[in-house]
Structure formats: C-alpha cells, structure tokens
Amino acid sequence: MYLNKFKNKKILITGHTGFKGSWLALWLQKLGAEVVGYALEPETKPNLFEVLNLETKVTNYFGDIRDFEKLETVIQKEKPEIIFHLxxxxxxxxxxxxxxxxxxxNTMGTVNLLEACRNCDSVKTxxxxxxxxxxxxxxxxxxxRESDALGGYDPYSASKANSEIITASYRNSFFNPQDYGNKHHVALASARAGNVIGGGDWSEDRLVPDCIKSLSQKQSILIRNPLATRPWQHVLEPLRGYLWLAAKMMDDPISYSQAWNFGPxxxxxxxxxxLVQKIIKNWGAGDYQIDKSIQPHEAHLLKLDLSKSKALLKYQPCLDINQCIALTVDWYKHYYDNCDMQRICLEQIKKISSYDNISAIASS
Ligand SMILES: NC(=O)c1ccc[n+]([C@@H]2O[C@H](COP(=O)([O-])OP(=O)(O)OC[C@H]3O[C@@H](n4cnc5c(N)ncnc54)[C@H](O)[C@@H]3O)[C@@H](O)[C@H]2O)c1
Structure with a gap:
C-alpha cells in the first residue's frame, strides 16, 4: 500500500501552517513520517495549524521562503528525503x-527551494x-491538459505559471530524468490541483470560508461570481494525489518526473x-445574495483534464461533489460544536484512505 512508504521518512513541507499544509502534516505524521515544516506563522484566526496543535507534532521552522540563507540552512540541517512545496x-x-x-x-520562493535542494544530497523526491x-x-x-500553454491573467495565476516554468527549467538543467543515477538522484514533479474545499480553511476571499462565516453568523452569503465554474475537490483528494505521486516517484524516479493534473x-x-446552494442544503439553513459590484477579472470557466493522471499514474478521484461538500460542512459543524478536531480530521483521513484499500484490493 503506497501510504506505508512514508513511514520513518524525513519529509519537509513548505507551507505547513496553511490550509492544505496542515492537513498534509497531520496525515504524514499519522503515517509515521518525521515531518519538518517551513512557513510563515499562521495568518488567520482561527487556523488549522493551531486547531490541530501541529507545533507539537512536527519540527517547526517559521521562516520566509524568500530568505534563501535561512531556507538552505534548514534543509542542510534537517536533510529531508522528500519535499512537498506548498x-x-x-x-x-x-x-x-x-x-x-x-x-x-511564488516565483523566487520556488527558485530558492530548488536551489537549496541542488546543494543537498539527502533530497530524492x-x-x-x-x-x-x-x-x-x-x-x-x-x-x-498538462501539455497546454501556461499563462495567467491575474498575478497569482501568472506567478504559478512561472513556478511551473522554473520547475521545468530545473528539471531540464539539473535534475534531468535522462541523467538520473549518473549526475543526480532527484525526481522533480509538479502537481496542478483544482479549487480545494474542506474543513479548516479561514482564508479571506475564498468561497467556502466566506459561506461558513456567514452561515455560522446567520447572515446572508454574498457571492461575487455566481457563474464561474471551477474544478472543486475536497482537500484530501489532491493531497492523496500528491502522496500517490510521491510514492510512484520513489519507485520510478525517471518516469514520473513530470507535471500532473489532480482534479475532480x-x-x-x-x-x-x-456549490453555494449545495453548501446551504448541507448546513440545513441559510440564503445568499449576488454581489453586483464590479469585481477584478477572474476566469469564468476552468476545468482540468485528468486523462494523463488516470492513464499513467492510475490516479482516480474517489469522492463525488456531494461527498466533498458533506465532509466540508460536517467538519465546520463539528468545529462550531467544540468537538475534538484532530479526531474529526483523522476520521476523514481514514475514510479517504479506505478508498485506496478498496481499489488496491480490486486491482490486485
Ligand atoms: N486552496 C486551493 O484551492 C488551492 C488550489 C490549487 C493550488 N493551491 C496551492 O496549494 C498550496 C497551499 O495552498 P493553501 O490553500 O493551503 O494556502 P494557504 O494560504 O492556506 O497557505 C499558504 C502557506 O504558505 C505559507 N507562506 C506564504 N507566504 C510565505 C512566505 N513568504 N514564506 C514562507 N511561507 C509562506 C503560509 O505561511 C502558509 O503556510 C499553494 O501553493 C497554493 O497555490 C491551493
């Protein structure tokens, strides 16, 4: 089972204080990995990093990814084998x-990370x-598709396209799969996930956190771009994809050092x-209004083609949209009922891991 591969591995997560990074840190720690995190201190109140008390579970470094010296010092000191750059x-x-x-x-941060890895022999994936x-x-x-042109209208999208180009450049120039085993021992891939929903996100200007804030305060949800279509997925889906990809790269570093889509x-x-109507239905009450004020440009239609991941990685999403929303709303309801959120997170992780047990049995 691919999840067993992370036991006793030293794994660096950059961005471990954020929404996805906190879930990933908890999951890897539960799998028996030795998790090291490098990120800024959590920026929202509340935040999942503190809710899960992750400071006591991972080796924690608060630092800026733009600070090359500090990042390199941490990587040289900790000598991780696997890195997830979030x-x-x-x-x-x-x-x-x-x-x-x-x-x-997003761009120099990627350069700094890859440059620090270039100077550290422990890093393999x-x-x-x-x-x-x-x-x-x-x-x-x-x-x-992964072969389509990169770009980006807004600065975030453009910066992430840059991060992809930088990754491809480092792979071609320093971690070329053709030179694996001779000139280097590094497998380098990138993962392009969809819009993530799930419990534990309190970021500003994100749809689900905005909905939950309004619903929990019994206020009307204000939505800005009602017709914008996105590939929505539960946070554990892309994380499962990253773990799946990392396990494949450990087994076959040459074949899987590429870009991969992970969508629903x-x-x-x-x-x-x-999406908002489904969230309200799961919450059990609430309403919404459409904000008609002029908004900064955002794409209307955005979808990911999964053909390559399905064919070559054998990756399949396992939750449908209704399950994704149910897990998300359920999480926040437990949170506002003062439940033990580590237990809830681990139950959700267990649930998604069970799909892989079933598919592993089915394909064996
Ligand atoms: N949430 C989504 O819908 C989504 C979708 C696709 C891709 N992603 C990507 O997944 C990754 C994680 O996203 P998230 O939703 O958890 O975001 P987040 O904002 O919750 O977390 C961001 C993390 O990056 C860290 N960070 C930010 N600036 C930093 C700096 N200067 N130096 C060091 N660390 C810094 C923060 O401390 C935090 O740990 C990001 O790379 C994001 O682009 C997110």
Missing amino acids: AAQALVRESYKNPRKTFEV IINVTTDKCYENKEWVYGY NDDGQINVEI
Whole structure:
C-alpha cells in the first residue's frame, strides 16, 4: 500500500501552517513520517495549524521562503528525503492588491527551494504544488491538459505559471530524468490541483470560508461570481494525489518526473452558485445574495483534464461533489460544536484512505 512508504521518512513541507499544509502534516505524521515544516506563522484566526496543535507534532521552522540563507540552512540541517512545496501567496484577490509580493514568494520562493535542494544530497523526491490556474485560460468548455500553454491573467495565476516554468527549467538543467543515477538522484514533479474545499480553511476571499462565516453568523452569503465554474475537490483528494505521486516517484524516479493534473471527475466541475446552494442544503439553513459590484477579472470557466493522471499514474478521484461538500460542512459543524478536531480530521483521513484499500484490493 503506497501510504506505508512514508513511514520513518524525513519529509519537509513548505507551507505547513496553511490550509492544505496542515492537513498534509497531520496525515504524514499519522503515517509515521518525521515531518519538518517551513512557513510563515499562521495568518488567520482561527487556523488549522493551531486547531490541530501541529507545533507539537512536527519540527517547526517559521521562516520566509524568500530568505534563501535561512531556507538552505534548514534543509542542510534537517536533510529531508522528500519535499512537498506548498508555501505560496495563494489568493487571487490578494495578488491584485500585492502583485510584487505574490511574484516574489511564488516565483523566487520556488527558485530558492530548488536551489537549496541542488546543494543537498539527502533530497530524492520533490513535488511542487501549483494550480489549475497556471494554464493560459481560453474559457474552453473542456479541461486543460498538462501539455497546454501556461499563462495567467491575474498575478497569482501568472506567478504559478512561472513556478511551473522554473520547475521545468530545473528539471531540464539539473535534475534531468535522462541523467538520473549518473549526475543526480532527484525526481522533480509538479502537481496542478483544482479549487480545494474542506474543513479548516479561514482564508479571506475564498468561497467556502466566506459561506461558513456567514452561515455560522446567520447572515446572508454574498457571492461575487455566481457563474464561474471551477474544478472543486475536497482537500484530501489532491493531497492523496500528491502522496500517490510521491510514492510512484520513489519507485520510478525517471518516469514520473513530470507535471500532473489532480482534479475532480466531471461532476465536480460546477459553478459557484450551485456549490453555494449545495453548501446551504448541507448546513440545513441559510440564503445568499449576488454581489453586483464590479469585481477584478477572474476566469469564468476552468476545468482540468485528468486523462494523463488516470492513464499513467492510475490516479482516480474517489469522492463525488456531494461527498466533498458533506465532509466540508460536517467538519465546520463539528468545529462550531467544540468537538475534538484532530479526531474529526483523522476520521476523514481514514475514510479517504479506505478508498485506496478498496481499489488496491480490486486491482490486485
Ligand atoms: N486552496 C486551493 O484551492 C488551492 C488550489 C490549487 C493550488 N493551491 C496551492 O496549494 C498550496 C497551499 O495552498 P493553501 O490553500 O493551503 O494556502 P494557504 O494560504 O492556506 O497557505 C499558504 C502557506 O504558505 C505559507 N507562506 C506564504 N507566504 C510565505 C512566505 N513568504 N514564506 C514562507 N511561507 C509562506 C503560509 O505561511 C502558509 O503556510 C499553494 O501553493 C497554493 O497555490 C491551493
């Protein structure tokens, strides 16, 4: 079973104080990995990092990814074998307010990480987490493939496309699969996930946190782009994809050092208004209004094509959109009922891991 591969491995997560990074840190720690984290201190109140008390579970470094010396010192000291690079300025609207910082963090942050890895022999597997937004958006009704042109209208999307180009450049120049075993021992891939929903996200200007904030305060939800279609997926889906990919790269570093899409099946590609209606239905009460004020540009139609991941990685999403929303709303309800959220997170992780047990049995 691929999840057993992480036991006793030293794994660095950059961005471990964020929404996805906190879930990943908990999951890997539960799998028996020795987790090291490098990120800024949590930026929201509340935040999942503190809710899960992760400071006591991982070797924790608060540092800026733009600080090359500090990052390199941590990597040299900790000598990780596997790295998941999630640290980023991850918000589109914030990128309009602060483009320079977004480009610095998301592009030079990637350079700093890969450069530090170039000087550290322990590192064998690196996954750079980018996004569905790294593609040049043509408002196609069909999904983007890994070979489609990169681009980005807003600074966040462009910075993530840059991060992809940097990754490809490092792979060609320093970690070339053709030279594996001779000139280097590093497998380097990138993972382009869809829009993630799930418990424990309190970021500004993100749809699900905005909905939950309004619903928990019995206020009307204000939605900005009702017709914008996104590939929605539960946070554990792409994380499962990253773990799956890392396990494959450990076994076969040459074949899997590429870019991969991790999105939902077609049922997960729905518009904002439908998603909000489903969230309200799961919550059990609430309503929404459409904000008619002029908004900064965001793509209307964004889908991911999963053909390559399905065919070559044998990766399949395992939750449908209704299950994704049910898990998400359930998480927040437990949170506002003062439940033990580590237990709830581990139950959700166990649930998603059980799908892999079933598919492993089915394919054996
Ligand atoms: N949430 C989504 O829907 C989604 C979708 C696709 C891709 N992604 C990508 O997944 C990754 C994680 O996203 P998230 O939703 O958890 O975001 P988040 O904002 O919750 O977390 C971002 C993390 O990056 C860290 N970080 C930010 N600036 C930093 C800096 N200058 N130096 C060091 N660390 C810094 C933060 O401290 C935090 O740990 C990002 O790379 C994001 O682009 C997210």
